[in-house]
Amino acid sequence: MTELAANDPLPKPKRDLAPILIPIALALAMIPLIGSTSSWVTLTVASLAMGMMIFIMASGLTLVFGLMDVLNFGHGAFIAVGAYIGTLILLPFAAAMQTDSLLINLAALAPAVLLSMAVSGALGLVVERVLILPVYGQHLKQILMTTGGLIVAEQTLYAIWGPAIIPLPLPASLRGSVILGDVAIAKYRLLAMLVGLIVFVAIQLVLNRTKLGLLIRAGVENREMVEALGYRIRRLFLGVFMTGSALAGLGGVMWALYREQVHASMSDDLTVLIFIVVIIGGLGSIGGCFIGAILVAMVANYGGFLLPKLALVSNILLMVAIPMWRPRGLYAVTSR
């Protein structure tokens, strides 16, 4: 390493582009395999939309993981709670959802999403205080406590809403597809991609451009040092945890609309996907989480098209392959 003169600018950290290239290479490699360009575009858009929704749900988990070393196995509960709270507004205002005007549709959608985020965020506060606070630094107990919390949350949802699957139709103006040439792209997927991108950019901006983000990133690197500098990392963490659960709630509503149904155990399969994303992305890495989510979605969508049987275990293959290449995930942030 060369010595730096006093006035030289600090060297920029080297950009690690290899992980970004994987999904791009994967998508390009699929063109000849799939054959038809229009189905390739449809599949790619579907992957991106699904990936962004998974990213929204997983982003909070990876930050909590990286920052406070807390294993939250109950993250899926926030997703289900978010989806159910969404129905509280979306079902009574079904008329507003079924009119053809985008404006009226969004006027019903926006309060539903905001309420879901508020409720799941508040639930995050309760969970952190009641379940996680007593078991800091004890992984085993964290897993047990949060798993217990997941059971209680799921059963409470059943007790309140009953065990039946609740249908949740998409608003009229978001149904159907946009036709570009001979390619049909579902409107809702475009919206999901847009929201996912906004969340990603917002998190990146907060993390990289604000003092709050600086503290969070520093906390991920070395918690004791940040505490020694006089910052209350406890509160910071509580904020991150609540944001993460609110985002899970948002993801829950979006996923429920995507599937057009709500169910108390809808989060079970999602939880597995989210954990895979967090593992292959690298603990506490938002960028890794984003790429991981898109990879998981791509493997599911392309795999489902090419080899439907194999697609069911494709995520496992991904989870074997990536840690073989990079044992601590695509972007290793923490030393854990």
Added chain:
Amino acid sequence: MMLLSGDPPRSRVLTIVLLVIILALAATPFIFPGAKAMNVAAKICIFAALVASYDLLLGYTGTVSFAHTMFYGIGSYAIAIALYAMGPNWGAVATGIVIGLPLAALLALAIGLFSLRVAAIFFAMITLAVASAFQVLASQMSWLTGGEDGRSFQLPDLLRPGTVLIPKSLMGFEFNGRTLTFYLVFVASSLMILGLLRVVNSPFGRVLQAIRENRFRAEALGFRTVFHLTYANCLAALVAASAGILNALWLRYAGPDTSLSFSIMLDILLMVVIGGMGTIYGAIIGAAIFILAQNYLQSLMGVASKAATEAGLPLLPGLLHPDRWLLWLGLLFIASVYFFPTGVVGRLRNVGAGKPSGSAH
């Protein structure tokens, strides 16, 4: 003492409770007539062995695995498929065992070796993902596993309810093939639990505990922790698969809901924690409490729910509905992690030793 590997219950109350459970289980066919009581007793035996094998991982090595039902399912499906395909004969039983057990051990070895590549806390997540993939695989390969319907099969003649071994006129009760199957389950489960007790009280078991307390220190002492953890993983998988075999033999059926589902995994976790982690005896108590609650608490809740409905209370009927019994066990689970981290067994041992609670280990 030899039989218990020098690890007695170490508490008078605990000894009495264990004796009562074991004697009640052993005498179930005689003192509690009826199919339901025998079903409950067999389930307690099977789950006691399964939970004890999980305790070898969770309680003695401190690793959380969510793939334990996968091994349980492998055992169940192996014997079910063999008996389904080859007909009800002993050759099929042997085939199921010979294929099922090594398969479980191999898979455990693979997971163990692979999980060493990544950080330790990932183990729980990796096993979660592997187990869910296996579950999907089992329901998709319906030509082999029967899909969601599972596989029903016939048992060899000797184990059928119709086979009367000792007629009622001779002893006052009938000892038939079903009773024999029950004792097969009882004896096999007891042997597995005694075997596990032997394992955890051997030098190998001590190393596992050392790894649980401080993995780096154990490594620094020269123990190959990777080897020990993988070995423990394989042993636990073998016992779990054996329990799965017993379960399938008892039910004459193997399907995703009875042997693979995630809810069984949660049940096992609940039983280990309620009984007491790191004590093989806890498995017996945890399984007994949980399965008795599962089978008898529900009818109690039904009565309470009805009363609440008649009283016109809001929400309470829903919360007390018999299907919501898991909600209350979940709350009990959280409370027991919080207030009784050593479970029933640790608590009783502390009371016996005159120590305050929470100071075990």
